[in-house]
Amino acid sequence: MGTEIVVVGAGVIGSSIALELARGGHRVTVLDRAAGPGQGSTSASSAVVRYNFSTAAGVAAAWEAHYGWLDWAGHLGRDVGELARFEKSGLVMLDVEAAPRASWLPLFDEAGVPYEEWDSATLAARVPGIDTGRYWPPKPIADSRFWDDAETTLGAVYTPDAGYVTDPALAAVNLATAAAAYGAEFRFRSQVTSVSAKGGRVASVGLADGTRIACDVVVNAAGPWSSALNRLAGVGADFAVNVRPMRQEVAHVAAPAGYAGPAVADMDLGTYFRGEVGGGLLIGGTEPECDPFQWLDDPDDAAPHPTMAVFEAQVTRAARRLPDLAVPNRARGVAGVYDVADDWTPIYDRTDLAGFYVAIGTSGNQFKNAPVVGRLLTALIEQVENGADHDADPVRFLAPHTGAKIDLGAFSRRRSPNVGSSGTVMG
Secondary structure (H helix, E strand, O other): OOOEEEEEOOOHHHHHHHHHHHHOOOEEEEEEOOOOOOOOHHHHOOOEEOOOOOOHHHHHHHHHHHHHHHOHHHHHOOOOOOOOOEEOOOEEEEOOOOOOHHHHHHHHHHHOOOOEEEOHHHHHHHOOOOOOEOOOOOOOOOOHHHHOOOOOEOOEEEEOOOEEEOOHHHHHHHHHHHHHHOOOEEEEOOOEEEEEEEOOEEEEEEEOOOOEEEOOEEEEOOHHHHHHHHHHHOOOOOOOOOEEEEEEEEEEEEOOOOOOOOEEEEOOOOEEEEEEOOOEEEEEEOOOOOOOOEEOOOHHHOOOOOOHHHHHHHHHHHHHHOOOOOOOOOOOEEEEEEEEEOOOOOEEEEOOOEOEEEEEOOOOOOHHHHHHHHHHHHHHHHHHHOOOOOOOOOOEEEOOOOOOEEEHHHHOOOOOOOOOOOOOOOO
């Protein structure tokens, strides 16, 4: 149909959407306030590729996306130079009361995700050096109870096909380069200051430099700035789920000598960690209730450097699980801003302004789905623009690799908040 489409945001999600729309024959312009692709939330991503989510659609999307990471060059479809690499390390999801394995393993069975169920003895044997104690609930490290001995042990579920992408920003660059090769135009250092409508339909976007770009469709993939863009467009009144910027930090430390274990999701202590090429360990948090959340009114207000308080909390928790891990006395890592939905499930949807679509609430757990998100949005846009009533009869996406029929209603702006969510980045 050759629609004129503006995508706002050139992170891994926006660039994926641009690639699929351009590959589908649409005329695509991508706008981003940064100097290049992947320089916002994407650059601070832990880039973990995992499959455990609390909805069937979430698991199916992640399992479909993993085939894109396995053949990244084939997925891109164009020569883009140096490629981001998927490191298949496997991932261990430790047992936790907030997300018992019985609640999500049936979703693995439905999607066809291979897994192994481990008891605590198997966990200790397969991840040498790990402490298998159950410490739930997570506690501040200043709380004396944090150091109490465990009275019981825990097991885990292992997914051998999980892992991480070695350079998340490069993955966004790869997608943007491929999109440009298919005809998408990228305009960097471009800040959207207005969204205009005509006859109840989006008509153009205005930029800070006075430029106005006429368009038939706008896709909001602006990450932490997505709420502000929605306000410019006058949409959001019918959203049952909201999004909000949250500052996050990820720590980088040296791994214990000889450690080469899988990635570990440890909601029992409130942390996760994965290896890095060269013997490092990347450590993040899973938003335990005992920690203060760093909500922001304006993502531009986020302090850009990691803090010792957060660094020490995250690394000390990881060291409780890996007793041989040293806790440095100087913070090292990255700080970024997430775009968080109320239930930690993204919103991929149309809005009540015709032609204005959103791919928001993605931060923290949707990087892994980048290979499939562009296809989800392209299917949604093409069907709605051709008359489908997505609100009444949700679009279903036929996954090309797995054959799954993914109900995009699970990502609706009008959905009831996902009560099965862990209420954390784990989804």
